Amino acid sequence: xxxxxxxxxxxxxxxxxxxxxxxxxxxxxxxxxxxxxxxxxxxxxxxxxxxxxxxxxxxxxxxxxxxxxxxxxxxxxxxxxxxxxxxxxxxxxxxxxxxxxxxxxxxxxxxxxxxxxxxxxxxxxxxxxxxxxxxxxxxxxxxxxxxxxxxxxxxxxxxxxxxxxxxxxxxxxxxxxxxxxxxxxxxxxxxxxxxxxxxxxxxxxxxxxxxxxxxxxxxxxxxxxxxx
Numbered sequence: 150x151x152x153x154x155x156x157x158x159x160x161x162x163x164x165x166x167x168x169x170x171x172x173x174x175x176x177x178x179x180x181x182x183x184x185x186x187x188x189x190x191x192x193x194x195x196x197x198x199x200x201x202x203x204x205x206x207x208x209x210x211x212x213x214x215x216x217x218x219x220x221x222x223x224x225x226x227x228x229x230x231x232x233x234x235x236x237x238x239x240x241x242x243x244x245x246x247x248x249x250x251x252x253x254x255x256x257x258x259x260x261x262x263x264x265x266x267x268x269x270x271x272x273x274x275x276x277x278x279x280x281x282x283x284x285x286x287x288x289x290x291x292x293x294x295x296x297x298x299x300x301x302x303x304x305x306x307x308x309x310x311x312x313x314x315x316x317x318x319x320x321x322x323x324x325x326x327x328x329x330x331x332x333x334x335x336x337x338x339x340x341x342x343x344x345x346x347x348x349x350x351x352x353x354x355x356x357x358x359x360x361x362x363x364x365x366x367x368x369x370x371x372x373x374x375x376x377x
Contacts, residue, residue, distance in 0.1 A: 157247060158173075160246075161200075164200065168348055168350075172348050172349065173201060175348070175349070176201040176202055176203065176347060177201060177202075179202050179203055179204070179269075180202075180204040180266055181197065181202055181204070181268060181271060181343065181347070182207075182265070182267050182270045183205060183206070183270075183271045183273050184209075184260075184270065184272055184273055184279070184283055185208070185272070185273030185275070186208075186209040186211075186223070186236075186237040186252075186273065187233060187273065188217075188273075188299065188327070188329075188332035188336070189273035189332060189335065190207065190209065190273035190336075191223035191224070191233075191237055192337065192340070193336050193339060193340055194207055194241045195223065195244065196336070196337065196344075197271075197343060197344065198242070198244065198245050198248040199241070199248075200340075200344055201245070201247055202248060202347065203247075204248070204250075205241070205248060205249070205250045205251070206253055206260070206265070207234045207237055207238050208257055209233045209253075209254070210232075210254050210255050210256050212229075212232055213230065213232075214229060217233075220327060220328075220329035220332045222333065223237040223241075224236055234253060237250075257274075257279050257283065264290060267292055269292060269293060269295065269343055269347060270293075271294065271297070271339055271343055272294060272295060272297055273297065273336070273339075275298070277317060280296065280317065284309065284314040287309070293308060293309060293346070293354065295308050295339045295342055296309055297338070298335070299331050299335050300325050300327060301325040301327065301328065301331075302331050303359070303361040304331050304360050305335070305359050305360075306335055306342065306358045306360075307355070307357040307358065307375060308353065308354050309354070309355060309375070310354040310355055311354070311377040312376065313375070313376045313377060316375060316376050334360070338360075355375045355377055356372055356374060356375065357372065357375055358370060359371045
């Protein structure tokens with residue numbers, strides 16, 4: 150292989166074929182934050198890191214537990230007790246030498262005390278109050294964010310720019326379990342929205358996608374306009 154084939158353009162060959170060298174190079178200048186490095190966050194940091202996003206802040210103070218491993222693809226047995234953000238950052242950087250992943254082993258409130266130069270924030274939490282804080286922080290910075298949630302065989306995704314996050318207020322309820330594949334599916338949709346936006350491609354904003362399997366096992370996708 151020559152230098153180009155084995156280097157940057159070689160690594161991103163299929164994406165360069167998709168949108169050209171200039172767009173691919175522009176991704177190196179992008180800075181994003183992924184809040185949470187569990188199920189959604191694991192898939193997001195691997196997908197977006199390997200897509201050539203230049204800098205990723207990975208925010209999570211939690212440690213790996215045995216019950217995480219089946220659906221959180223950055224972790225394997227033996228990682229128990231380590232900070233999720235640190236393990237995920239190591240793996241993402243090992244897969245792609247062109248990304249800088251900086252783990253922040255703090256809660257989002259602590260991370261958000263500083264105004265950071267970000268192009269996009271991705272929600273990979275399982276906590277409505279934290280999502281509300283993400284929304285407030287993103288609006289303070291004047292940038293969009295990508296919401297994602299999963300439960301059982303269901304999931305939701307929304308690219309939020311002007312939406313009122315108050316629409317997500319719900320009464321307290323006991324969450325259901327989670328099947329591993331739906332986590333990766335929803336994270337993939339989040340990553341696609343993020344990558345399109347960062348590459349300068351059209352993205353439908355403030356539209357909630359709700360995916361679920363019905364009683365007969367058919368995958369159903371519904372779309373709802375979010376209040377703005």
